[in-house]
Amino acid sequence: MTGSAGRALRGRVALVTGGARGIGRAVALKLAREGCDVAVNYYNSHEEAEELCGEILAQGRRAVALQASVADPDSVADLFAGFGATFDRLDILVSNAASGVLKPAMEMTRKHWRWCMETNALALNLLAQHAVPLMSSGGRMVAMSSLGATRAIPGYGFVGASKAALESLVRTLAQELGPLGIRVNAVSAGVVDTDALSYFPNREELLAEFAERAPAGPSLTPADVADAVYLLCLPEADKITGQTLVVDAGFSISG
Numbered sequence: 001m002t003g004s005a006g007r008a009l010r011g012r013v014a015l016v017t018g019g020a021r022g023i024g025r026a027v028a029l030k031l032a033r034e035g036c037d038v039a040v041n042y043y044n045s046h047e048e049a050e051e052l053c054g055e056i057l058a059q060g061r062r063a064v065a066l067q068a069s070v071a072d073p074d075s076v077a078d079l080f081a082g083f084g085a086t087f088d089r090l091d092i093l094v095s096n097a098a099s100g101v102l103k104p105a106m107e108m109t110r111k112h113w114r115w116c117m118e119t120n121a122l123a124l125n126l127l128a129q130h131a132v133p134l135m136s137s138g139g140r141m142v143a144m145s146s147l148g149a150t151r152a153i154p155g156y157g158f159v160g161a162s163k164a165a166l167e168s169l170v171r172t173l174a175q176e177l178g179p180l181g182i183r184v185n186a187v188s189a190g191v192v193d194t195d196a197l198s199y200f201p202n203r204e205e206l207l208a209e210f211a212e213r214a215p216a217g218p219s220l221t222p223a224d225v226a227d228a229v230y231l232l233c234l235p236e237a238d239k240i241t242g243q244t245l246v247v248d249a250g251f252s253i254s255g
Contacts, residue, residue: 009034009234011035012037012091013036013038013089013090013091014037014038014093015041015093016039016040017094017095017096018041018043019038019040019041019042019052019094020042020052020065021048022222023189025222026223026226027094027230028040028056030223031092031094032055035061037087038062038063039083041066041067042066043070046065049065049067052065064082064086066082066083070123073126076130087134088134089136091135091140092140092233093128093140094141095124095141095144099115099119100120101116101159102159103158104154105158112158116159116161116162117158119162120159120163120165120166124141124143124166124169124173125169125173132177140184141185143166144187144225146160146163146189147189147246147251147252149244166186167186170184170244174243175242183241184242185232185240187225187229187245188244190214190246190248190251190252191248191251192220192224214251215254217249220247220248228245
């Protein structure tokens with residue numbers, strides 16, 4: 001992947017799953033500003049996805065909104081069929097779509113386990129299987145993780161386990177796809193005040209604790225996380241693969 005003055009990713013094609021809102025939206029806009037054409041995947045947020053595509057088109061880039069469930073193999077196949085109707089290659093895949101159940105582990109069921117694991121971990125593998133044939137000149141895959149992959153967070157057990165599985169899968173894919181010129185990494189974000197955080201019963205407590213403990217705080221925005229994804233897509237990051245980049249304003253270094 002070579003850069004050009006002022007827009008290091010000019011002419012690249014990106015697919016961002018869960019791209020209509022929150023961190024995904026910020027990633028899609030960041031990549032578009034840096035020169036990428038962007039396919040925005042969404043599940044329920046049709047209007048938001050179309051609005052985002054309008055913003056990207058206004059920047060002179062190509063954009064398309066694609067509805068799909070990233071946990072369903074058939075739906076992922078349909079996603080890439082729609083992608084192929086607009087683009088003939090893929091340079092950057094950002095696996096951002098996530099879901100799960102916020103309950104104590106003792107209250108969870110097998111259905112909850114499958115929900116978390118298939119949406120948050122299996123999805124990356126499904127996406128990669130379709131993406132690799134489109135990355136004949138190499139590419140980047142970035143999966144969105146969270147601090148719950150390595151820390152015990154109340155009510156987050158199954159989601160955290162799925163994020164730990166995701167980070168393990170990132171390492172495996174980095175090893176398998178490295179010879180093809182494809183670099184695979186994860187970005188693990190701290191507490192970001194998005195719509196998703198509103199589902200946490202202890203939202204205010206999480207935000208307050210983050211503001212108090214993060215030495216580079218007191219807040220973390222979707223744009224901050226998008227910047228980290230962008231860094232991993234730069235030509236200068238070519239030798240970074242199989243890693244999890246923590247973006248949490250230093251929150252996790254304090255114990």
